[in-house]
Amino acid sequence: xxxxxxxxxxxxxxxxxxxxxxxxxxxxxxxxxxxxxxxxxxxxxxxxxxxxxxxxxxxxxxxxxxxxxxxxxxxxxxxxxxxxxxxxxxxxxxxxxxxxxxxxxxxxxxxxxxxxxxxxxxxxxxxxxxxxxxxxxxxxxxxxxxxxxxxxxxxxxxxxxxxxxxxxxxxxxxxxxxxxxxxxxxxxxxxxxxxxxxxxxxxxxxxxxxxxxxxxxxxxxxxxxxxxxxxxxxxxxxxxxxxxxxxxxxxxxxxxxxxxxxxxxxxxxxxxxxxxxxxxxxxxxxxxxxxxxxxxxxxxxxxxxxxxxxxxxxxxxxxxxxxxxxxxxxxxxxxxxxxxxxxxxxxxxxxxxxxxxxxxxxxxxxxxxxxxxxxxxxxxxxxxxxxxxxxxxxxxxxxxxxxxxxxxxxxxxxxxxxxxxxxxxxxxxxxxxxxxxxxxxxxxxxxxxxxxxxxxxxxxxxxxxxxxxxxxxxxxxxxxxxxxxxxxxxxxxxxxxxxxxxxxxxxxxxxxxxxxxxxxxxxxxxxxxxxxxxxxxxxxxxxxxxxxxxxxxxxxxxxxxxxxxxxxxxxxxxxxxxxxxxxxxxxxxxxxxxxxxxxxxxxxxxxxxxxxxxxxxxxxxxxxxxxxxxxxxxxxxxxxxxxxxxxxxxxxxxxxxxxxxxxxxxxxxxxxxxxxxxxxxxxxxxxxxxxxxxxxxxxxxxxxxxxxxxxxxxxxxxxxxxxxxxxxx
Amino acid sequence: xxxxxxxxxxxxxxxxxxxxxxxxxxxxxxxxxxxxxxxxxxxxxxxxxxxx
Numbered sequence: 116x117x118x119x120x121x122x123x124x125x126x127x128x129x130x131x132x133x134x135x136x137x138x139x140x141x142x143x144x145x146x147x148x149x150x151x152x153x154x155x156x157x158x159x160x161x162x163x164x165x166x167x168x169x170x171x172x173x174x175x176x177x178x179x180x181x182x183x184x185x186x187x188x189x190x191x192x193x194x195x196x197x198x199x200x201x202x203x204x205x206x207x208x209x210x211x212x213x214x215x216x217x218x219x220x221x222x223x224x225x226x227x228x229x230x231x232x233x234x235x236x237x238x239x240x241x242x243x244x245x246x247x248x249x250x251x252x253x254x255x256x257x258x259x260x261x262x263x264x265x266x267x268x269x270x271x272x273x274x275x276x277x278x279x280x281x282x283x284x285x286x287x288x289x290x291x292x293x294x295x296x297x298x299x300x301x302x303x304x305x306x307x308x309x310x311x312x313x314x315x316x317x318x319x320x321x322x323x324x325x326x327x328x329x330x331x332x333x334x335x336x337x338x339x340x341x342x343x344x345x346x347x348x349x350x351x352x353x354x355x356x357x358x359x360x361x362x363x364x365x366x367x368x369x370x371x372x373x374x375x376x377x378x379x380x381x382x383x384x385x386x387x388x389x390x391x392x393x394x395x396x397x398x399x400x401x402x403x404x405x406x407x408x409x410x411x412x413x414x415x416x417x418x419x420x421x422x423x424x425x426x427x428x429x430x431x432x433x434x435x436x437x438x439x440x441x442x443x444x445x446x447x448x449x450x451x452x453x454x455x456x457x458x459x460x461x462x463x464x465x466x467x468x469x470x471x472x473x474x475x476x477x478x479x480x481x482x483x484x485x486x487x488x489x490x491x492x493x494x495x496x497x498x499x500x501x502x503x504x505x506x507x508x509x510x511x512x513x514x515x516x517x518x519x520x521x522x523x524x525x526x527x528x529x530x531x532x533x534x535x536x537x538x539x540x541x542x543x544x545x546x547x548x549x550x551x552x553x554x555x556x557x558x559x560x561x562x563x564x565x566x567x568x569x570x571x572x573x574x575x576x577x578x579x580x581x582x583x584x585x586x587x588x589x590x591x592x593x594x595x596x597x598x599x600x601x602x603x604x605x606x607x608x609x610x611x612x613x614x615x616x617x618x619x620x621x622x623x624x625x626x627x628x629x630x631x632x633x634x635x636x637x638x639x640x641x642x643x644x645x646x647x648x649x650x651x652x653x654x655x656x657x658x659x660x661x662x663x664x665x666x667x668x669x670x671x672x673x674x675x676x677x678x679x680x681x682x683x684x685x686x687x688x689x690x691x692x693x694x695x696x697x698x699x700x701x702x703x704x705x706x707x708x709x710x711x712x713x714x715x716x717x718x719x720x721x722x723x724x725x726x727x728x729x730x731x732x733x734x735x736x737x738x739x740x741x742x743x744x745x746x747x748x749x750x751x752x753x754x755x756x757x758x759x760x761x762x763x764x765x766x767x768x769x770x771x772x773x774x775x776x777x778x779x780x781x782x783x784x785x786x787x788x789x790x791x792x793x794x795x796x797x798x799x800x801x802x803x804x805x806x807x808x809x810x811x812x813x814x815x816x817x818x819x820x821x822x823x824x825x826x827x828x829x830x831x832x833x834x835x836x837x838x839x840x841x842x843x844x
Numbered sequence: 845x846x847x848x849x850x851x852x853x854x855x856x857x858x859x860x861x862x863x864x865x866x867x868x869x870x871x872x873x874x875x876x877x878x879x880x881x882x883x884x885x886x887x888x889x890x891x892x893x894x895x896x
Contacts, residue, residue, distance in 0.1 A: 159883065163883065185877070244859065
């Protein structure tokens with residue numbers, strides 16, 4: 116229920132992280148030496164001590180403190196120290212370390228809203244405990260002046276406590292009323308206020324029943340629900356911000372005094388930017404110098420690297436593979452992928468709003484129902500007894516009994532338990548309703564490159580070559596850092612091949628490597644350069660001297676960890692699995708056959724993917740899209756629910772509901788099971804809460820409901836609902 | 845029943861002290877790293893020279 120209690124938040128926490136990345140791009144390179152490192156593998160007391168000891172021993176470090184909850188270390192160091200100096204220190208101690216941009220994550224350090232809620236919760240808890248002590252005396256038979264005294268003391272405690280603690284409800288109810296709508300906060304605020312007013316009136320007349328305890332207990336339980344909800348969100352947001360902070364967007368600009376490192380946001384159209392091998396294009400532009408190969412898989416899904424020479428346009432996000440390139444920026448900042456990303460976020464938010472969560476649907480039925488019921492009780496009793504005081508008392512009792520304590524806890528308690536469980540397995544739930552949507556899934560659409568495959572090639576036809584050729588190929592491949600060369604090197608070394616002796620080994624960026632072997636020229640590289648026959652699948656050609664045509668080393672994409680198991684598990688769970696890829700037919704067909712996926716589509720443009728998903732949706736299917744590239748973002752948005760791996764472009768991560776933090780795909784089927792279970796628990800919780808109301812409301816309307824029964828019903832239903840949510844573990 | 849004149853204020857003051865202490869822990873960032881603090885106490889490293 117709490118989903119409707121708060122003001123409408125952004126559809127995804129990562130959206131608020133994306134502007135953080137832009138904000139940090141706008142800043143100059145950090146000069147102060149407050150360094151934050153991410154330590155993903157840290158897990159114990161000994162680890163903390165080891166990392167802190169290693170860092171303290173390093174020269175220039177003044178203080179280091181590990182935060183185990185966030186798996187980070189905060190370091191204060193001399194001004195000339197940089198993260199790059201300290202990462203080896205931590206790695207030498209045996210732990211993986213990555214630089215985090217301190218300013219991008221500063222926002223999570225002080226979680227003001229969470230602290231504010233916790234303070235209100237503490238005050239409400241303190242007040243409700245004290246009032247409950249006094250109320251027990253009244254329930255067990257205190258009479259006359261003692262009862263009045265206790266009621267007055269309760270009033271004294273409850274009035275300021277409610278004035279402070281219940282402010283979030285009052286504020287939201289006021290906003291809703293100003294907009295002439297009803298949300299859950301309206302009946303809540305009304306119940307609290309009406310209970311206080313009638314109780315004060317009763318007490319001043321030495322009446323028997325006062326609902327001070329109910330008013331404060333209500334505030335306490337509802338704040339608990341809201342705090343749980345906030346924490347789940349805060350954890351997701353902080354993890355999403357961390358993903359954004361891991362990518363420090365800087366570029367090397369060629370200025371008058373040579374190369375300098377600048378934030379990407381400072382680049383202007385016409386600037387010359389140097390992109391080293393392995394680097395990602397920071398802007399759209401045109402190559403002015405150098406030859407190389409480009410990996411465009413994140414943008415288009417193609418696995419085959421593309422030849423890059425001066426004059427060829429490049430777009431932001433492509434990865435430079437072999438030689439250094441100089442590009443002239445033609446579109447920067449808002450005109451490139453950043454702007455595209457912002458557009459996609461906007462689309463994503465409007466798309467998500469189509470889904471009404473279980474909580475919202477319950478609230479829609481509930482909020483008017485409560486008001487009508489309590490108004491009817493008031494009017495009925497007024498007409499029947501003619502006593503305003505009795506009628507008001509009964510109306511207050513009805514509002515308190517129906518007040519959605521259990522409903523307010525029903526959703527957040529389950530989502531907290533479920534997302535905590537999934538986070539431990541490496542899934543980050545970004546969207547509040549993602550679990551509910553995930554539970555409805557019956558069709559799973561995968562992207563190929565970077566999602567089902569790891570994006571690293573694997574040699575397939577090692578046995579087709581003679582030992583001599585392999586020795587030459589290995590020696591040539593060792594001279595290059597191209598991904599195909601590296602795959603060839605590791606495959607040949609695993610087969611026990613030793614490199615041949617070569618002379619004049621040189622890498623020709625964009626083409627391959629060449630050398631002289633026993634007086635003959637040997638080449639390993641692209642088909643056009645070695646004189647080989649172009650093939651459909653990814654390949655590298657070896658030509659030895661002039662004997663015969665060039666031979667092709669064929670590669671396939673290595674499967675991502677857990678891909679085969681995931682597809683099998685999804686199929687056996689009765690889901691329809693579909694493969695949509697922008698890659699060539701041959702490559703997609705091979706993979707589909709290897710994973711036994713019956714439905715596949717190759718050479719799909721981004722629009723084709725969206726069209727396919729929309730067609731499936733029109734058939735009444737609920738589609739889960741799993742993808743990582745820029746060409747998938749529209750499809751991720753169009754699908755009913757979406758997952759992207761942490762290695763995806765930030766645009767894809769922003770567009771998806773769930774981020775896979777680890778390398779393996781294996782958590783996906785488990786996530787579907789957990790989501791189904793969680794949704795079942797939410798429904799059960801609604802049922803439990805409804806039953807409490809069904810039993811207690813007639814009592815309240817009949818005027819038989821004492822403050823004791825109200826307190827019992829409220830606490831019992833809240834506790835049952837919370838315990839039911841915890842069963843999810 | 846005269847005892848109530850003492851007992852009720854005393855119980856309220858004690859409860860209030862608890863609340864004030866909680867507010868103090870909240871203000872001094874003691875909930876930033878619950879997991880790390882729970883384990884840090886097991887380490888003997890800072891016994892002689894407490895970490896600032």
